[in-house]
Amino acid sequence: MPPVEQPVVNAVISVLVENETGALGRVIGLFSGRGYNIDSLTVAPVEDGRNRSRINIATSGTPMIIEQIKAQLDRLVPVHRVSDLTQEGPHVAREMALVKVVSSGEARSEALRIANAFRARPIDTSVESFVFELTGATDKLDAFIELLRPLGLVEVSRTGIAAIARGSRVL
Amino acid sequence: MTAHTAEAPRAQIDDSPITPTRNGAEVLIDVLVEQGVEVIFGYPGGAVLPIYDALFKQDRIRHILVRHEQAAVHAAEGYARSTGKPGVVLVTSGPGATNAVTGLLDALMDSIPLVCLTGQVPTHVIGSDAFQEADTTGITRPCTKHNYLVKSGNDLARVVHEAFHVATSGRPGPVVVDLPKDVVVAPAPYLSRPTRPHRSYQPQRTPDPAAIAEAVALLRTAERPLIYVGGGVINAGPEASAALRRFVALTGFPVTSTLMGLGAIDADDASFIGMLGMHGAYEANLATHGCDVLLNIGARFDDRVTGRLDAFSPDSRKIHIDIDPSSINKIVRVAVPVVADARLAIEALIDAWGEATPKPDIAPWWRQIDAWRAIDSLAISQPEGEDAVIKPQYAIRRLYEMTRASGRDTFISTEVGQHQMWAAQHFGFDRPNRWLTSGGLGTMGYGLPAAAGAQIAHPEALCIDIAGEASILMNIQELGTLAQYRLPVKIFILNNRYMGMVRQWQELLHGSRYSESYSDALPDFVKLAESFHAKGLRATKLGELDGVIAEMLAHDGPVVAEISVDEFENVFPMIPSGAAHNEMILGAAQSSQAAGITEEGMMLV
Numbered sequence: 001m002p003p004v005e006q007p008v009v010n011a012v013i014s015v016l017v018e019n020e021t022g023a024l025g026r027v028i029g030l031f032s033g034r035g036y037n038i039d040s041l042t043v044a045p046v047e048d049g050r051n052r053s054r055i056n057i058a059t060s061g062t063p064m065i066i067e068q069i070k071a072q073l074d075r076l077v078p079v080h081r082v083s084d085l086t087q088e089g090p091h092v093a094r095e096m097a098l099v100k101v102v103s104s105g106e107a108r109s110e111a112l113r114i115a116n117a118f119r120a121r122p123i124d125t126s127v128e129s130f131v132f133e134l135t136g137a138t139d140k141l142d143a144f145i146e147l148l149r150p151l152g153l154v155e156v157s158r159t160g161i162a163a164i165a166r167g168s169r170v171l
Numbered sequence: 172m173t174a175h176t177a178e179a180p181r182a183q184i185d186d187s188p189i190t191p192t193r194n195g196a197e198v199l200i201d202v203l204v205e206q207g208v209e210v211i212f213g214y215p216g217g218a219v220l221p222i223y224d225a226l227f228k229q230d231r232i233r234h235i236l237v238r239h240e241q242a243a244v245h246a247a248e249g250y251a252r253s254t255g256k257p258g259v260v261l262v263t264s265g266p267g268a269t270n271a272v273t274g275l276l277d278a279l280m281d282s283i284p285l286v287c288l289t290g291q292v293p294t295h296v297i298g299s300d301a302f303q304e305a306d307t308t309g310i311t312r313p314c315t316k317h318n319y320l321v322k323s324g325n326d327l328a329r330v331v332h333e334a335f336h337v338a339t340s341g342r343p344g345p346v347v348v349d350l351p352k353d354v355v356v357a358p359a360p361y362l363s364r365p366t367r368p369h370r371s372y373q374p375q376r377t378p379d380p381a382a383i384a385e386a387v388a389l390l391r392t393a394e395r396p397l398i399y400v401g402g403g404v405i406n407a408g409p410e411a412s413a414a415l416r417r418f419v420a421l422t423g424f425p426v427t428s429t430l431m432g433l434g435a436i437d438a439d440d441a442s443f444i445g446m447l448g449m450h451g452a453y454e455a456n457l458a459t460h461g462c463d464v465l466l467n468i469g470a471r472f473d474d475r476v477t478g479r480l481d482a483f484s485p486d487s488r489k490i491h492i493d494i495d496p497s498s499i500n501k502i503v504r505v506a507v508p509v510v511a512d513a514r515l516a517i518e519a520l521i522d523a524w525g526e527a528t529p530k531p532d533i534a535p536w537w538r539q540i541d542a543w544r545a546i547d548s549l550a551i552s553q554p555e556g557e558d559a560v561i562k563p564q565y566a567i568r569r570l571y572e573m574t575r576a577s578g579r580d581t582f583i584s585t586e587v588g589q590h591q592m593w594a595a596q597h598f599g600f601d602r603p604n605r606w607l608t609s610g611g612l613g614t615m616g617y618g619l620p621a622a623a624g625a626q627i628a629h630p631e632a633l634c635i636d637i638a639g640e641a642s643i644l645m646n647i648q649e650l651g652t653l654a655q656y657r658l659p660v661k662i663f664i665l666n667n668r669y670m671g672m673v674r675q676w677q678e679l680l681h682g683s684r685y686s687e688s689y690s691d692a693l694p695d696f697v698k699l700a701e702s703f704h705a706k707g708l709r710a711t712k713l714g715e716l717d718g719v720i721a722e723m724l725a726h727d728g729p730v731v732a733e734i735s736v737d738e739f740e741n742v743f744p745m746i747p748s749g750a751a752h753n754e755m756i757l758g759a760a761q762s763s764q765a766a767g768i769t770e771e772g773m774m775l776v
């Protein structure tokens with residue numbers, strides 16, 4: 001079976017990892033060392049008392065590469081579980097962005113109108129600036145940011161995605 | 172890897188968590204003893220002085236002082252590969268740890284179980300660029316299976332036990348434990364080897380019966396089956412090799428082996444068709460190309476083996492048994508993945524196949540293989556006559572024949588280069604764990620310390636490093652270790668006055684421009700040996716070869732035997748980089764073919 005050129009696909013991988021020094025470094029080092037993509041990565045402790053963190057990684061590659069990424073993650077000693085949310089049924093993924101717009105006049109009111117349409121909340125306001133908070137799927141955030149670009153967008157801070165399977169399935 | 176099962180003497184100390192009375196260094200030694208450690212290869216320095224002090228005060232563990240930390244790791248690898256037990260290394264912080272890095276990566280690539288204890292500056296100065304401080308866990312993270320920085324004495328015993336578990340279970344590999352000086356100086360509690368499974372690390376060992384059934388069903392339909400074994404069979408212990416031999420006898424299937432799997436099956440077994448890959452036998456590579464079912468047991472489809480991937484074994488359905496799920500479908504897509512220990516998987520295959528099942532009729536396939544065999548791709552053309560120049564392949568053949576005639580248990584290590592390939596091609600191994608070579612990293616300088624490590628483990632055995640004149644200089648200082656511990660290691664240098672493997676590639680790919688590959692200003696190896704209290708011997712022509720080998724084997728001490736060989740001999744057969752198995756170059760006459768190597772091929776290593 002000669003390898004066929006495979007298409008590149010996106011994947012969201014969740015990793016439950018023992019919360020110990022260096023664990024995140026191992027995950028990131030794995031991606032850089034083996035040349036895998038990281039589109040975004042989030043990490044935070046999730047299980048009180050059990051000392052575990054959840055890492056959500058948005059990545060892309062051929063199906064064979066994605067399979068490798070999972071196998072490589074799974075063999076890290078502090079890793080408890082690895083789940084490919086994209087593969088294993090439907091999932092929801094959200095991220096949050098803080099977007100700063102500096103403008104006045106028509107641009108300023110247009111920015112506010114767009115923010116309203118996206119249900120982004122202004123969480124800081126000054127005479128010449130807004131900071132909007134927007135939560136949603138990555139492409140929604142992308143669209144919002146694109147629309148604000150000509151309207152005085154000066155700074156963006158994004159969290160990267162948090163993802164979880166739909167229904168009763170757990171990691 | 173079977174974790175060593177020898178009952179370790181229990182340390183005579185209190186298990187309860189009341190105020191510890193022993194310091195971290197002493198507790199460390201107790202843990203090592205409980206883990207069955209008998210030997211440590213190491214080199215002292217400031218950060219590990221308390222550990223050396225604890226070693227001084229006990230007699231349960233032997234310390235072997237090497238002459239360079241890289242050699243400590245290779246010696247531990249030789250010890251580990253030749254015994255199946257983990258090798259243990261102890262080095263100081265900073266330069267001690269960085270010197271060990273090459274050895275660690277070597278062990279990682281070749282799946283060798285090691286525990287490397289590195290000294291570290293005291294916890295309160297970590298991060299301040301203190302004297303001999305290095306970010307050892309940072310540096311070694313991609314060079315180890317796992318590593319630890321022990322920040323508190325309370326963690327010490329647990330972490331060291333865990334390090335042994337991680338190093339020896341699943342796919343074996345090197346584990347670093349970084350020990351700040353204050354942690355080994357302060358009192359620390361002792362903890363016995365844990366009985367509970369690890370929180371997150373639980374490698375799968377037993378095969379899924381459904382996968383085994385699928386594998387057997389596929390094997391039964393095969394008209395042109397081939398078993399391709401690798402280092403994983405060695406990792407799985409001698410019982411895995413025994414099971415493999417039973418399975419081969421049961422099925423009558425041909426077997427090829429990677430460089431790392433040599434000895435898993437007896438080289439003299441009629442079913443063994445030689446090593447495959449870049450410098451593999453003609454019959455092994457053509458069988459790989461032509462088979463219809465390929466059963467990979469503990470091998471990882473390395474690029475030295477597959478050649479051009481889209482032309483690798485194009486017509487076969489593939490079964491892959493590997494303990495590491497990340498080895499499966501990494502390079503070659505397989506039809507039947509089996510995540511398991513090689514021994515358990517082969518035993519399950521035997522059960523599922525049925526001891527009573529008659530051998531399938533694959534006579535036409537064997538006739539084809541025998542026809543390929545008849546080409547005799549490893550034939551040696553040694554000119555006759557006392558004064559004839561010695562062919563390196565012939566020197567290895569004679570070494571093999573004469574050691575075999577001696578009847579002694581023989582361990583062969585190698586350096587890296589042409590001599591390594593000729594050793595793989597012309598030295599036959601009838602048992603596992605007798606062949607110690609750096610396959611994945613290809614580390615020049617591996618062979619001498621590895622032979623020393625094997626000799627420590629097997630004092631009565633014959634341990635020979637087959638070396639090149641360039642490689643041997645990379646860890647030549649270990650002649651001092653041989654002298655100090657009276658290790659009768661034999662160093663058999665095939666001196667072709669070139670970094671032959673480099674020269675061969677330059678000849679084939681770079682218009683014979685031998686850029687910087689000539690071994691100029693070589694030492695007088697005989698005098699060099701003598702200055703290190705070893706015996707030095709030299710053969711410069713055919714008439715001297717057998718005499719030198721005989722004298723080397725007869726001498727009860729370290730020997731350096733320098734064999735001057737033909738300078739321009741190349742390793743054949745060869746699959747040039749970027750080529751397919753059926754595009755093999757058989758000999759010098761054909762090597763102009765290499766000029767046809769594509770630019771893509773030239774970019775490959």
Ligand SMILES: Cc1cc2nc3c(=O)[nH]c(=O)nc-3n(C[C@H](O)[C@H](O)[C@H](O)COP(=O)(O)OP(=O)(O)OC[C@H]3O[C@@H](n4cnc5c(N)ncnc54)[C@H](O)[C@@H]3O)c2cc1C
Pocket residue numbers: 172280281282341342343400401402403404406407428429430431432446447448449450451468469470471472473475476492493494495498511512513514587588591592609610611612613614672
């Ligand atoms: C100059 C040079 C030339 C070379 N030319 C060749 C060549 O022509 N042919 C060749 O074969 N090699 C050659 N090599 C070696 C090559 O680079 C690789 O090291 C080698 O092919 C890998 O061997 P392997 O596939 O057996 O895997 P190893 O590196 O031995 O890996 C073992 C595999 O088995 C698995 N495993 C480990 N333990 C177990 C267990 N208990 N049960 C089941 N599975 C387990 C591991 O997960 C891994 O996938 C050359 C090296 C050098 C330096």
Ligand SMILES: Cc1ncc(C[n+]2csc(CCOP(=O)(O)OP(=O)(O)O)c2C)c(N)n1
Pocket residue numbers: 586587588589590591612613614615638639640641642643665667669670671672673
């Ligand atoms: C540490 C290291 N540096 C460089 C290389 C690249 N290399 C591979 S083989 C070789 C030449 C080895 O020469 P020698 O030991 O004389 O062996 P020969 O090929 O002549 O048998 C070199 C430089 C290597 N494998 N390891």
Ligand SMILES: [Mg+2]
Pocket residue numbers: 588639640641665666667668669670671690
């Ligand atoms: Mg040489």
